[in-house]
Amino acid sequence: MKRVYILGAGATKVGEHWDKSLRELAVEALLSAIKDAGIDKREVEALYVGNMMSGELQGQEHLGSLIATWSGMAGIPAFKVEAACASGGAAVHQAFLAVASGAYDCVAVVGVEKMTDALPSDVTAALLTAEDQEYTVFVGATFVALNAMVYRYYLSKYGVKQEHVAQFAVHCHRMAVANPYAQFRREVKLEDVMSSPLIADPIRLLECAPTGDGAAALVLCDEEYLKRNPRDELVEIAASAAATDIFSVHERKDLSTVASFRRAAECALKRAKVEPERIDVLEAHDAFTILGVLTLEELGFAPRGEGWRLVVEGQLAPGGKIPTNTMGGLKARGHPVGATGVYQVFDLFTQLTERAGSNQVDNAEIGFAGNFGGVAGTTVVHLLKRVR
Amino acid sequence: MIFSTKVGISGYGAYVPVYRVRDSEIERIWGGEGAPVEEKSVPGLDEDSLTMAFEAAREALTMSGVNREDVGAVLVGSESPPYAVKPSATVISEALGVTPKVIAIDMEFACKAGTTALILASALVASKAIKCGLAIGTDNAQAKPGDELEYTAGAGAAAFLISELSSDSVAEIECAFSYVTDTPDFWRREGEKYPRHTYRFTGEPAYFHHVISAAKGLMEEVGLKPSDFDYVVFHQPNVRFPLRAAQQLGFSTERVKPGIVCDKIGNTYAASSLIGLVRVLDQAKPGQRILVVSFGSGAGSDAISLVTREGVGKRRSSLSTLLERKIYVDYGAYTKLKGLLG
Amino acid sequence: MVWSESVPRFWRERARKYRLVGGRCRKCNSIVYPHRSVCPHCGAENMEPIELPRRGKVVTFSVVRHPPRGFEGKEPFLVAVIELENGARVLSQLVDVHPEDVKEGMEVVAVFRRYREQAPNGIIEYGIKFRPLK
Structure with missing residues (x-):
């Protein structure tokens, strides 16, 4: 396998982009990443588009050719990659494999989701396409409700207080203040989180990642290409791994663990020959606060049932034991679903290239991102290393 | 029959x-x-x-x-x-x-x-x-x-x-008797959400005429009299109607009361007299005779005579x-x- | 949506939905709902259909306050993971109970209910839900 490097990265702000279409957001992020890479876009040999819901929300599929054309790159191979909320991570994974395999020297990946075109009920329905239509959607369970059942099970099993887990949202909002790309650049108090409306008990509104639009993009290349197009701060994708779990939550043997993440993380850490404690910056898939805490536990940063302690003790901030979601995470940076996995890598790239401003983690060398699809029926992880 | x-x-x-x-x-x-x-x-x-x-x-x-x-x-x-x-x-x-x-x-x-x-x-x-x-x-x-x-x-x-x-x-179905006429006391036309009814016309010419005729018809056909029955269950659009029907037929109130459930659940229409029968079977002993008389608008009544057997009370x-x-x-x-x- | 108003799609699932037909793996003994040809746990292609027991207990639950398409006007309603007497787990609705009265471990029993209507003039999809045993 060839080594794979991030030559450039770009993104739009996450938010309600009423005046921009799905394709415009994708083009903006993609061209910005190519510009950051300092190459001519005609050098890009293939394009991977991470997206989940364009078919449902825009009635638009065939995004590969569409985005390639609107970016002025028609002619290259281009495909949409879909794996629910892990679509972005899965697209990065495919782009990584394309370069690692030697098939291409330089490829681009863009994750994009445009959620504000549709009514909330249609977004709910579109998100539910990630679940079993016959036996989960059929019973009226929403995506929030499925996560809420995991949450309740976890709280009962370990006797954890909800406000300790909910603190994860407070942390993310605090981090997002300094991130110009974040959807919510404002702090929230724990009281606000705990008194926000119930969406699906016990999950409250401010424990959920918001609905938003956004696109993030990367240009990846191999070592030879890099030599021809050098850049100063360099980041390598030391490992890209993915795993699945049994699709439906109720069929899994344990509701309080995230098996697909554990599997993918073990694989990536092994390939990169890195112990978890060497991770300097972590991107957790906190679509709901509980998932952030479970991510910490799966990586062994806290025993089972005690991940909340890291949150409450402030260990997730830069300078803490495990700086996590330092750009705001899904909760506050935003969660434009199919773009999220790419935003996670973009945020790690920001840290590893020392562009994180007041949120900069000193001497960040290793970044790790976990991107969940469905209730983690799929997980894609990326391990990034700064190259000096 | x-x-x-x-x-x-x-x-x-x-x-x-x-x-x-x-x-x-x-x-x-x-x-x-x-x-x-x-x-x-x-x-x-x-x-x-x-x-x-x-x-x-x-x-x-x-x-x-x-x-x-x-x-x-x-x-x-x-x-x-x-x-x-x-x-x-x-x-x-x-x-x-x-x-x-x-x-x-x-x-x-x-x-x-x-x-x-x-x-x-x-x-x-x-x-x-x-x-x-x-x-x-x-x-x-x-x-x-x-x-x-x-x-x-x-x-x-x-x-x-x-x-x-x-x-x-649980019980033998001994015999049955049906009595119907064209009596439009209550109806719902195709496509209509709610039924219409004819207020007091639903009483004498509809409910009572059919219920009493069916009950009498059954007893005459097989040679039974009110005292042969331990229980009697009527269609129960309200509490008053079945009590009055019992009285007109010569059944004591004690025979009809055990099967009355409409005071607690209302009129369950096609289930009404049958839920009454279930109520009676749940308390009957083997060898008791039960008369059930339904009433359906439009209109007609079925009278059915049952005799409980050894299976009653077991479940x-x-x-x-x-x-x-x-x-x-x-x-x-x-x-x-x-x-x-x- | 084309897929939410498909009659054949509902029709072919009717036995599994009406009668809780699950599958037992002849190799690893896992019991899953619904029945399928391949065991999701051990991969054996040796599953037999079985009607699952109608009693179980609540493993975990949530209250849906923002209903998905097809369930508008029904909120709030309860969804739960139920563990049946033989260990099989199903995802279902809990009915005939106030959300505040539901507890994990609560004993429940299957009932036959409406789930959704494909459209006001479309077919009605029925299936199994659970209510408190007591």
């Missing part, structure tokens, strides 16, 4: 939804007085005559111990099927696991369809066309808000598994539990449950 072979009930069941609204609550909204019942049953948002029929039928089938493949008929009597065209009987049969070799049919005769299903199932078994048959009466009665029907329109179901008479039978239905298990709702919640909020 007397069946050519002796047939009996080998299992029975009832269903009443958990929700109740008190008539005083309906009076609070519409200003009525002198409510005909105390409270009535209200189906959940996800219940209809079909789901209630299934619950009653499953209980009857389980109680009987009969093999599914021996059920040769599923006859569903109702005036409130969820579809205008598409049988409830097929869904119920499929859910019970008795498809595909089964006579399945939806039957309509206002509140009388349930007892007619019982007679036809008995006749099919008596003729040996089938081994066992399920007869179901079920309704989710609809009433225009504010209409006097709203005080009583309830929801419930009852089901009976009919087989050839055996030592294990009881869940009816007494269902009558006690209740969640009271106010008129606002009631309108939501009835789907009146659109």
